[in-house]
Every structure is written in C-alpha cells, then in structure tokens.
Amino acid sequence: MRTQALRRVLVDGRAAARATGVRSLATTDETRATAAKRELAVLAEAFQRYDGDASGALDRYEIExxxxxxxxxxxxxxxxxLFKALDKNKDGTVELREWxxxxxxxxxxxxxxxxxxxxALDEYRAIRFTVPTASIVYTYTDEAPMLATHSLLPxxxxxxxxxxxxxxxxxxSLAGRVLANFPDxxxxxxxxxxxxxxxxxxxxTPAANxxxxxxISASIxxxxxxxxxxxxxxYDVPPFATSSEEIQKRYAKVLGSAVNPVLREGNSDRRVAKAVKEFxxxxxxxxxxxxxxxxxxxxHMDxxxxxxxEQSHVVPFDIKESSTHKDAGVVRIEFVSEDGSTKILKNKTPLQPGEVIDASKMDVAALRDFYKQEIDDAKDKGVLFSLHLKATMMKVSDPIMFGHCVEVFYRDTxxxxxxxxxxHQVDATKGLGDFYAKLEACGDAQLKEQISNELEECLKNCDHVRPPLAMVDSDRGVTNLHVPSDIIIDASMPAALRESGKMWxxxxxxxxxxxxxxxxxYATSYKKVVEHCIEHGAFDPxxxxAVSNVGLMAQKAQEYGSHDKTFEAPAQGSIRVVARDTGEVCCGVFCGRVDGVSGTRR
Structure with missing residues (x-):
C-alpha cells in the first residue's frame, strides 16, 4: 500500500510538474507575445514620428x-x-510594413x-492622457516680434x-530652425x-498652450x-546657393511658411475684440x-x-470600405511628356474620405504676354507699375511668377x-537684387558699371520704353522688383489703400x-475695393x-499643403494626379513648356 501510494504521489507529482511546466511555458509565450506587441507599437510610433510630412511612408531624407x-x-x-534594404517593393519610399x-x-x-x-519620450508621450500641465510656451521668433519679446515676456x-x-x-526663429536642421x-x-x-x-495634445x-516666412x-x-x-552651416540636392531639401524645410503648417492643427478664427474695435x-x-x-x-489675367x-476631385466617402488595396485613398503626382514617358513628381499623398483635391496651372507664355501688355499700358497711362504677390507663403509658385516679371521688365538687359x-547664374526669382549681387561679385568693374547703368536707366521716369516702378525705398533706389519678399500682397495693398491708392x-x-x-x-477682390474707393472715397475707420477671418488650414489644407505639390513643368506634356490602387486619373492639366502647376487639398 505504501509503495502504491508512493507511486501515486510520484505520478501526481510528475503530472503537477508537467502542468506547471505547461503553465510556465504559456506564461513565457504570453510574455514574449506581449513584448513583441509592445516592440511593434514602439516601432510604429517611431515611424509616425519620423514621417514628417504625414505621407504614410519615409523617404531617404527622413530615414537619414x-x-x-x-x-x-x-x-x-x-x-x-539601409534604404535599399527597407524598400522591398522598390517604390522609392519605406512603408510602415517594410519598416x-x-x-x-x-x-x-x-x-x-x-x-x-x-x-524621456515615454514620459513626454504620457501628457496625451493626463490633465494639461500648467505651462505656457512662448515662441521666440524674428525681427520686430523678437525685439518685443524682450519687453513683453518679462x-x-x-x-x-x-x-x-x-x-x-x-x-x-529662422536662425534657430536653420541650426536645428544641420546638427552634423x-x-x-x-x-x-x-x-x-x-x-x-x-x-x-490637450496640453498645448x-x-x-x-x-518670418523666409524668401530665398x-x-x-x-x-x-x-x-x-x-556656425559652419552649408551655403544655400552652392549646396547639394540633399542640403537643398533640408533648407526647403525652413523656407516660406514653414512654421504655421506645423503648429496650426486647427482652423484659425480671427475676430477683432470689441474693445479694440471701439478704440x-x-x-x-x-x-x-x-x-x-x-x-x-x-x-489681372483674363x-x-x-x-x-482649376479642376476638382472629391475622394469617395467609402474609399476605405470599397477597396482592400493597401494604397486605397493614396494618390501620386506624375509628369507625362509628349513621348509618353512618365516621371514621378510626388510618389504618395494619402487622402481622406470626402476630401477635395484641386489641380490648376499657370501658363507661363500667357503670363509673360500679360506682363508685357500691362507694362506698356502703365507707360501709356502714366502710372507706376507694381507687382503684388506673396512669395513668402506661396514659396514655390510666386517666386517663379516674380522672376518672370523681372525678366520681362528688364528683357533688353x-x-x-x-x-x-x-x-554667373543670375536668378530672377530672387529679384533684381540678385543681378546686382552677381555684378558686385564678378570682379569686372567696367562690365559692372555698364550693366548697372542700363538697369538704372529702366528706373528713370523719362521717355524710356518702360514705366516707372513703384519703390520700396526711393532714397536708396530699391524697387518693388528688387527682392520678392519686399512686397507681400496682404500688407502692401492695404497700405496703398490708406495712401489714396498711390505708391512711392x-x-x-x-x-x-x-x-x-x-x-x-484673389485679384478681383482687390480690384473691387479699389473701384469702390474711386467711386465713394476712402473708407472711414x-x-x-470688421471682417471675421476663418482660415481653413488644419491638416495642411489649401495653400498650407500646396508647397510640396507645386511643380514647374520640365517640358511640354501633362501633370496628373493618379490613384495608386486603380491607376485612375483623378485630375490633371496640360502644360506648355515650364508652366507652373499647383495642387491643393481642402
């Protein structure tokens, strides 16, 4: 009996040991599975953090x-x-699954x-789920606001x-953002x-205050x-003008309106406070x-x-449900030349159900003809000629339009x-000032004097073939065509309205x-205001x-998302937006040589 009982105890003990081993193994497997899930979650969060343009894929620069x-x-x-090892489908980007x-x-x-x-990042991440901290972030920026900070912040x-x-x-600030982009x-x-x-x-996060x-929305x-x-x-940051394509991409992140698209996660609502209006x-x-x-x-052009x-395309509301393709709701932008060859301009842009995307173009030949016509008309009417764009916010399209005006106005020179x-690679998109800068650096005093005299002749209000230019600084001879960022339409036009519709x-x-x-x-709005003032007189403050301004800018809508979707056509052909899952052309425009094409979303 004792032997039988002992055998039963031993058998029971072995069974218990096996059960314990199974439970231990199951616990180990569960622990490993949990750890694997945690690792995947961490890797996915890192992917989102490094996906700076929220495109759903990392390019080579983002990997770097x-x-x-x-x-x-x-x-x-x-x-x-590393990029080649990750980019398994060879489409030029690294998707989350590949990562x-x-x-x-x-x-x-x-x-x-x-x-x-x-x-430290995990601690920072936790603020998303906690009560906002009692902390205010005050931004240090540029120029006058920067100077005001030293008196207002205390x-x-x-x-x-x-x-x-x-x-x-x-x-x-601009300097701070430049330094942050070149730690190496x-x-x-x-x-x-x-x-x-x-x-x-x-x-x-809810903690944002x-x-x-x-x-500054910096021009070049x-x-x-x-x-x-x-x-x-x-500070040994690389020169902008002589830098490689990779360095140019880094600098592109600080050009133009680089701050607002990052910080403005909601739409703006600007209204004049009653006390301010009454004052x-x-x-x-x-x-x-x-x-x-x-x-x-x-x-304006006709x-x-x-x-x-402009063409518009509405993304179907059921785009995610109607297709199981991994690229459902994702488009690419491509250039198709006259011979049928295709060049990818932007590989991936994820869209939301119900989102509206627009495509439009500016015909450069028509633009230059328009400039010639208006220059001649200004001369005939005896008025100043003044170009009004926004080369800071619209940092791709408007500098190009500005450059064409410089070339047309000074076409003889x-x-x-x-x-x-x-x-000497004179770049008209940087304004007439770049011509002067290249003359200054050329080292040929005689040529410098000759060309400078010809340029100055164009500025004189005399019997020359050009009308007088409106000036930024008459005393120093700085015209409206010297630097693209000197005349910004939403500031320059109101200033002109206050000056009886005149400029210097x-x-x-x-x-x-x-x-x-x-x-x-937007030209027609300003046109109506000028005509109203001529008919009815100046506005009475x-x-x-007052006009309330609601700006649709959340998630890089409208012009905030146009910067990396605006292109100068390399040749005659067409630029089109194509659904990556079906190959369907959503919208597109035919381009003559070097037309500008812009895409926006809203």
Whole structure:
C-alpha cells in the first residue's frame, strides 16, 4: 500500500510538474507575445514620428534624420544601404510594413531604447492622457516680434508666476530652425534642439498652450542672408546657393511658411475684440483722400491662370470600405511628356474620405504676354507699375511668377547680357537684387558699371520704353522688383489703400499705380475695393465694420499643403494626379513648356 501510494504521489507529482511546466511555458509565450506587441507599437510610433510630412511612408531624407535622431552613423553609404534594404517593393519610399518587417535588429534596439516605457519620450508621450500641465510656451521668433519679446515676456512671466504657471521660451526663429536642421555641421556647444518639431507634437495634445508670435516666412534672399550671418559668426552651416540636392531639401524645410503648417492643427478664427474695435473707431488712423479721377487700378489675367484652369476631385466617402488595396485613398503626382514617358513628381499623398483635391496651372507664355501688355499700358497711362504677390507663403509658385516679371521688365538687359546671366547664374526669382549681387561679385568693374547703368536707366521716369516702378525705398533706389519678399500682397495693398491708392515712385513722390496681380483667385477682390474707393472715397475707420477671418488650414489644407505639390513643368506634356490602387486619373492639366502647376487639398 505504501509503495502504491508512493507511486501515486510520484505520478501526481510528475503530472503537477508537467502542468506547471505547461503553465510556465504559456506564461513565457504570453510574455514574449506581449513584448513583441509592445516592440511593434514602439516601432510604429517611431515611424509616425519620423514621417514628417504625414505621407504614410519615409523617404531617404527622413530615414537619414531618423538615424541622426537615434545617434546611429548616417553617412551616405550607410543610409543608401539601409534604404535599399527597407524598400522591398522598390517604390522609392519605406512603408510602415517594410519598416516593421525589415528594420535591422541593432536599429530596432536603438528605437526601443529611445521610445520604450520609462524613457524621456515615454514620459513626454504620457501628457496625451493626463490633465494639461500648467505651462505656457512662448515662441521666440524674428525681427520686430523678437525685439518685443524682450519687453513683453518679462511682463507675461510676472503675471503667470504669481499663479504658479510656468512660461517657457522656445526658439523657432529662422536662425534657430536653420541650426536645428544641420546638427552634423556644428560642434556640441552650437547644436540646438528642433523646437519646431517638438511644438508640432505638443500641439497635437490637450496640453498645448502656445503663445505663437509672428515669424518670418523666409524668401530665398532672406534665407541666404541668414545663412551668411550664421557662417560669419562661426556656425559652419552649408551655403544655400552652392549646396547639394540633399542640403537643398533640408533648407526647403525652413523656407516660406514653414512654421504655421506645423503648429496650426486647427482652423484659425480671427475676430477683432470689441474693445479694440471701439478704440479704433474712437481713434481712427489717418486715411488718404481718394480722387474720382484716380488712375490707380488692379490688373489681372483674363485666362490661362490658376483660377481659370482649376479642376476638382472629391475622394469617395467609402474609399476605405470599397477597396482592400493597401494604397486605397493614396494618390501620386506624375509628369507625362509628349513621348509618353512618365516621371514621378510626388510618389504618395494619402487622402481622406470626402476630401477635395484641386489641380490648376499657370501658363507661363500667357503670363509673360500679360506682363508685357500691362507694362506698356502703365507707360501709356502714366502710372507706376507694381507687382503684388506673396512669395513668402506661396514659396514655390510666386517666386517663379516674380522672376518672370523681372525678366520681362528688364528683357533688353537680360537679352543683351545673356552670357553674363548664364555664366554667373543670375536668378530672377530672387529679384533684381540678385543681378546686382552677381555684378558686385564678378570682379569686372567696367562690365559692372555698364550693366548697372542700363538697369538704372529702366528706373528713370523719362521717355524710356518702360514705366516707372513703384519703390520700396526711393532714397536708396530699391524697387518693388528688387527682392520678392519686399512686397507681400496682404500688407502692401492695404497700405496703398490708406495712401489714396498711390505708391512711392522713383522721384520720392506718391503717384497713381497699376497694381499687377496676375491670378484672378484673389485679384478681383482687390480690384473691387479699389473701384469702390474711386467711386465713394476712402473708407472711414470710425464707422466701418470688421471682417471675421476663418482660415481653413488644419491638416495642411489649401495653400498650407500646396508647397510640396507645386511643380514647374520640365517640358511640354501633362501633370496628373493618379490613384495608386486603380491607376485612375483623378485630375490633371496640360502644360506648355515650364508652366507652373499647383495642387491643393481642402
């Protein structure tokens, strides 16, 4: 009996051991599965963080920035090898599945270490699920707002500190953003954090409380000036004009309206506070009187502009349900030449159900003819010629339109000195100032004097074939065509309306002006206002109302999303938007040579 009982105990013990082993194995498997899920979640979050343009795929530049962020060597050979290893379908981008399935083990560990629970990023991530912290972010920007910060910020802090609220300063100035994009060119004491990217992440959370001051939307000349100043002060950032394509991509991230699309996660609602409006009525600013005989007027194209060529396409609301294709709701933008060959301009743009996408073009030949016509008409009418664009916000299309105006106005000089223009790479999109800068640097004093005299002749209000140009600074001879960012339409037109519809001429006097606004998308509004003032006189600030401005800018809508979808056609052909899953052409435009094409979403 004892032996039988002992045998039963042994058997029972073995069974228990087996059961314990099975439970232990199951627990181990469960632990491993949980760890694997956690790792995939961490890798997916890292992917989203590095997907700067929210396209759903990483390009080579984003892979390089990811390696830089992870403190992994990122020389060109390593980046190329890694990119090829990840891009299994050879479409020029790395999708999430490719990232999850093929990321090398060492890199996976680096990502897990940086993003894992307990890391600094994990602590930062947690604010999404907690009550917003009592903290205000005040942005350090450029020029006048930057100067105002030194007097206003101490006052703000004096109030917030008494309430136990911290007010921290974040540098999103142009210089700060340039430095943040080139850490590999700086020593450890010069490197700065990418505050704009951090604020972009913060603005997606309930904890966001940001005082965002106006910041510069840098044109190319302004960026070049900033880079030159940084280099002069010992920061070894690469020169803009002589940089490689990869460096140009980095600089593109700070050109134009680079800040607002990142921080503005909602649509803006701008209304004048009642107290401010009442003060303006009680203390009206001066307004110049308008004459019914004023010759000032707005000139715009009558066709072949963005307004006249716009096409729209509505993404089906059931796009995700009606297709199981991984690229459902994703489009590409491509150029098709006359011989049928295709070039991808933008490989992937994910769209939302019900979203509206637009495509339009500006015909360059028609634009140049329009400029010639209006230059001659300004001369005949005896008024100033003034071009009004927004080359800062519309950083791709408007500098090109500006450059064509410079070339047409000074066409005799550009034609006569075509060899100099080509040899010294005079860039009309940067304005007449670039011509002067290249003359200054050419080293040929005689040629410099000759061409400078010819340019100056065009500015004189005499019996020359050109009309006088409106001036930015009459005393220094700076015209409206010197620098594209000097005349920004939403500031320049209101200023002209306050000055009786006049602008300053080369003689230092106010004169009636032809306001040249090529595209009808917004030219007709200004045209109506000018005509109203000629008929009814100047506006009266003490009695006039106010306009509420609701800006549709969330998720890079409209012009905020147009920057990386605007192209200069390389040859005659067509540019079209194609659904990646079906190959269907959603919309497209035919282009003559070097037409400008712009796409937006809303």
């Amino acid at each position: 920035r990811a390696l830089e962020d992870l403190k992994i060597p990122h020389d060109e050979v390593f980046v190329d090898d 999850l399935d093929h990321l090398p083990r060492g890199t996976r560990l680096k990502v897990a270490e940086k993003f894992a629970p307990g890391s 006052i703000v802090r004096a109030f917030t500190e008494s309430a136990g609220v911290q007010c921290e300063l974040r540098d999103i 060119n700086l020593d450890s004491t010069q490197r700065v954090d990418d505050e704009l990217s951090k604020l972009g992440e913060l603005c997606k 940001v005082i965002k001051l106006p910041n 000349p302004q960026l070049e000036e900033c880079v030159a100043e940084l280099r002069e002060k010992g 303006a009525k009680a203390n009206p600013h001066p307004m110049g009187a308008w004459s019914p005989d004023s010759k000032s007027h707005v000139a 066709g072949d502009d963005f307004y006249g060529s 550009f034609a006569k000195h075509a060899e100099f223009v080509k040899e 001429g080369p003689d230092g006097e106010l004169a009636d002006t032809k306001y040249v606004i090529p595209d009808r998308s 003490s009695t006039m109302g």
